[in-house]
Structure formats: C-alpha cells, structure tokens
Amino acid sequence: MLGTPASWDRIQEGLDSPWRLRRAIAAVVLTPVWRALLIAGGVRVGKGARFYGFPQVRRFAGSTIELGANVVLRSWPGSNVLGLAHGVMLTTMARGALISIGDGVGLSGTTVAAAKRVIIGSGTLIGADVLITDNDHHAVGGDLYATGLEGVDSAPVEIGERVFIGARVLILKGVHIGSHAVVGAGAVVASSVPSRAVVAGNPARVIGSVANPADVQHSPPAGGL
Ligand SMILES: CC(C)(COP(=O)(O)OP(=O)(O)OC[C@H]1O[C@@H](n2cnc3c(N)ncnc32)[C@H](O)[C@@H]1OP(=O)(O)O)[C@@H](O)C(=O)NCCC(=O)NCCS
Numbered sequence: 001m002l003g004t005p006a007s008w009d010r011i012q013e014g015l016d017s018p019w020r021l022r023r024a025i026a027a028v029v030l031t032p033v034w035r036a037l038l039i040a041g042g043v044r045v046g047k048g049a050r051f052y053g054f055p056q057v058r059r060f061a062g063s064t065i066e067l068g069a070n071v072v073l074r075s076w077p078g079s080n081v082l083g084l085a086h087g088v089m090l091t092t093m094a095r096g097a098l099i100s101i102g103d104g105v106g107l108s109g110t111t112v113a114a115a116k117r118v119i120i121g122s123g124t125l126i127g128a129d130v131l132i133t134d135n136d137h138h139a140v141g142g143d144l145y146a147t148g149l150e151g152v153d154s155a156p157v158e159i160g161e162r163v164f165i166g167a168r169v170l171i172l173k174g175v176h177i178g179s180h181a182v183v184g185a186g187a188v189v190a191s192s193v194p195s196r197a198v199v200a201g202n203p204a205r206v207i208g209s210v211a212n213p214a215d216v217q218h219s220p221p222a223g224g225l
Contacts, residue, residue, distance in 0.1 A: 063092035084109030
C-alpha cells in the first residue's frame with residue numbers, strides 16, 4: 001500500500017536505478033497483452049503474473065503448461081542485470097507432458113523442455129540463462145538423427161520450493177532438487193540434490209548446506225535478479 005515504509009523504499013529504489021523503473025512501467029503496460037496471448041495459446045496463467053518481455057511458449061497438443069500466481073518471467077535481454085542470451089522458452093514436447101511453474105517463481109531467460117514433466121515449486125528463484133530439460137533430445141546409442149522422441153531417454157525433473165539456482169546452470173533428466181537447496185552458478189546437475197544442500201560444479205557436488213533458510217512470508221520477487 002502506498003504510504004507504507006516498504007512502498008517508499010520501492011519508490012526510492014526506482015529513483016536510484018531508473019532502468020528498473022523503466023522496465024517496471026513497460027511490464028505493467030504490456031503484461032495484460034502477453035497474458036492474453038498466452039491464455040489464447042492454452043497456457044494457464046495465475047493471478048499477478050508479471051512479464052518483462054514476451055516468453056516463447058510452445059505447447060504440444062494435449063500437454064499442459066501452467067504458470068502460478070505472481071510468477072515473474074524476464075525475457076528482455078536487459079531485464080536481468082546479468083543480461084539474458086534469450087527470453088524465457090517453455091516447450092512441451094509430447095502429449096501428456098507437463099510444465100508446472102509454482103507461485104512466485106522467478107525465471108530469467110530460462111529454458112524448460114519437457115517430454116514428460118518438469119515441476120518447479122513455489123518461491124523458487126532461477127538465475128540468468130538456466131536450462132532445464134527432462135530428456136536427451138536425441139536417441140543416444142540409437143538413431144541420433146531421427147525426429148521425435150522414439151528411443152530418447154527421459155525422466156521427470158522436480159525442483160522443490162524456495163530453491164535458489166544460480167546463473168547458467170544446466171539441470172538434466174531425472175533430477176530432483178529438494179526445497180531450500182542452492183545450486184551454484186554454472187553447475188551441471190545430473191543427479192538429485194537433497195533439501196537445503198548447496199551444490200556446485202560439474203558434475204554438481206555438495207559444497208555446503210543452508211543452515212538458516214530465509215523462511216520469510218512469501219511475497220512475489222520484485223527486484224531484478
Ligand atoms: C553457490 C554459492 C551461493 C556459494 O556461495 P558461498 O557459500 O559464499 O561459497 P564460497 O564462495 O565460500 O565457496 C565455497 C567453495 O565452493 C566453491 N564454489 C562456490 N561457488 C561455486 C560455483 N558456482 N562453482 C564451482 N565452485 C564453487 C568455492 O570455490 C569454494 O571452494 P573451496 O572451498 O575449495 O575454496 C555462490 O558461489 C554462487 O554460485 N552464487 C550464485 C550467484 C548467481 O548466479 N546468482 C544469480 C544471478 S541471476
């Protein structure tokens with residue numbers, strides 16, 4: 001509410017970093033248009049979703065893509081201070097596939113491809129240019145050049161709640177990441193990560209743990225990542 005200390009802080013932040021103010025205004029103006037286009041394409045969009053640039057969303061017939069309440073999707077190259085190589089890309093690749101993005105999740109130039117299922121829990125923040133896929137896209141040991149998913153290995157990916165994933169991480173098929181975990185920038189995650197673990201490297205290994213997770217009441221991520 002205007003007049004509260006928090007709202008004045010936000011105004012001050014906008015004055016201190018005018019690029020944020022400009023992109024916030026553009027997002028407020030354009031979000032209803034992008035929301036309408038996504039819904040017209042059969043995507044479920046929760047209340048309060050905010051779009052900084054239009055994501056590429058490609059939904060296979062008979063599959064589901066759902067965005068929870070208060071999600072923030074950053075697609076303009078300058079909508080994240082680290083810069084984005086491309087906008088958010090969400091693609092279901094088969095009938096019955098599911099991409100489910102929980103409430104309050106922040107995506108910045110994130111690629112998600114699902115032949116089966118990719119689920120991202122509420123409050124999870126995903127840094128610039130992360131790639132998440134639940135399949136190999138080519139038939140390893142089979143016909144590499146075949147189109148379609150025949151012979152292609154796939155296994156669902158599930159990411160818990162309030163996970164923090166650093167920039168340029170790769171998350172591969174079958175990975176489960178527990179709630180409150182942290183994945184270091186540039187990690188290649190090929191096996192599952194326990195809740196509250198901090199992992200990094202290629203392949204990602206545990207380097208620490210989250211002792212005191214910020215268990216604050218969830219609010220939509222507002223600032224730039
Ligand atoms: C994972 C992370 C949170 C760890 O931070 P931290 O707890 O302060 O960890 P430290 O810097 O003390 O590093 C601990 C060890 O892990 C290693 N390490 C940390 N981050 C690493 C990474 N991303 N990849 C590989 N190794 C890493 C350090 O080299 C160090 O190794 P050492 O013990 O052999 O010296 C942080 O390094 C990180 O990657 N942050 C993500 C930033 C980001 O991408 N934000 C998103 C913006 S859109």
